[in-house]
Amino acid sequence: MSITPIQPEAYPQLLADKVSDFASLFADLGLPAPKVHPSPAEHYRMRAEFRIWHDNDELYYAMFDPAQPKIPVRIDYFPTASASICRLMPVLRQALQNNEHLRHRLFQIEFLSTLSGDMMVTLIYHRKLDDTWQAAAEGLAQDLNITIIGRSRKQKLVLSRDYVEECLPIAGREYHYRQYEGGFTQPNAHINCAMIEWALAHLAGSESRDLVELYCGNGNFTAPLAGAFRRVLATEISKTSVKAARENFALNHIDNVEILRMSSEEFTAALNGEREFRRLENINLADYTLDTILVDPPRAGLDDATRALVARFKRILYISCNPHTLHRDLQQLHKTHHCEQLAMFDQFPYTEHLECGVLLTERDELCPSS
Incomplete structure (x- = not known):
């Protein structure tokens, strides 16, 4: 995709074209x-990353057009990024340019912002970072009121903490999240809130039921949905995400979630009785009333075994970041379930990407075996 200026006035038509496709x-x-849930037309991305290009005594943010991958495109203003990132970019650039210890062999900058006002900046170098760099970075972090992390090959220097603290307004309540550097977070916070509220609205009234959630990440959906269920059994494979999820449940005073560091394939094998896992030794799956499942898989969608597992549940809430793999999966799930609700969330305006939510219910009255 070429690097071209966004056109907010064209956004409604671009979104309509996506919906038509x-x-x-x-x-x-x-x-x-x-x-259809539209995004803000500007300042919707909570994270951004740029190469740093050095031109004699000047440095600037740069991106690369795939059509001309060796030619840097100077970026002085990036309206797709959050307003806080846009405000920080010129101030940070000038501060780095004026400090030889911070600019020397600086290669890339990554920004992670929040709706709550927290900001983390990762400075990535082609050199080993020393005490002089750390002292200069600590002064910059204090001056700009930001969190800074330094990275180079096989080196990570955390000056204070390696996460930001987010607060999302969901259905009249605030939910608190730690979002770790390097961990996955939803890039469009406004659309993320809309997705969670949509899921919560369509799974409300489930207090006597238990929820299975695959690919739970840092507990993004789990924390708000936990109050709508008796218990939640969640799985996630990433160590960073599992750590964040447990901390986020504690931050939100949630005590009815059990999170397992397992892949979806491993959980499927455990539920089918095909394998025993030490991670499940204190959990009796038979105690759970497993009739509702939430899946938010990667772009590849569901593998065959997980799709077969999902089909055993009476209610399926499927969040998808890839309409093509969603279509493939729904072709199979449509044989046993019908679609009650469908939503589109434009997480990435001005691109072909589209996030979708589907609520499926079993075609007959039989509950899945648990």
Whole structure:
């Protein structure tokens, strides 16, 4: 995709084109009309990264056009990034340019911002970082009121902490999250809130039921949904995400979630009784009333075994970041379930990407075996 200026005035039509393309792709499934959730047309990305280009005594932010990958495109203003990142960019650039200890062999900068006002900046170098760098970085962090992390090959220097603290307004309540450097977080916070509220609205009234959640990440959906269920059994493979999720449950005073560091394939094998796992030795799966499942898989969608597992549940809430793999999975799930609700969340305006949410219910009254 070429690097071209965004055009907020064109956004409504671009979104309408996406919705039309989605409708054409899924025409064979007879899905209900979707609820479309547009993004803010500007300042919607909570994270951004740039190469740093050195031109004699000047340095500047740069990106590269795939059509001309060796030619840096200078970026002085990046309106897709959050307003706080846009405000910080010129101030940070000038501070780095004026400090030889911080600018020397600086290669890349990554920003992670929040709705709550927290900001983390990762400075990445082609050299080993020393005490002189650390002293200069600590002064910069204090001057700009930001968190700074320094990285180079096989080196990570955390000056204070390696996470930001986010606060998301969800359905009239605030939920607190630690978002770790290097860990996955939803890039568009406004759309993220809309996705969580949509899921919560369609899974409300489940206090006597238990929820299984695969790919739970840092507890993004888990924390708000936990109050709608008796218990939640969640799985996640990333160590960083599992650590963050446990901390986020504690921050939000949630005590009815059990999180397992397992892949979806491993959990499927455990639920089918095909393998025993030490990670499950204190959990009796038979004690759970497993009739609802939430899946938010990577772009590859569901593998065959996980898709078969998901089909055993009475209610399926499927969050997808790839309409094409979602279509493939729904072609199979449509044999046993029908689609009650459909939503589209424009997480990435001005691109072809589209996030989707689907609520499926079993076609008969039989509950899945647990």
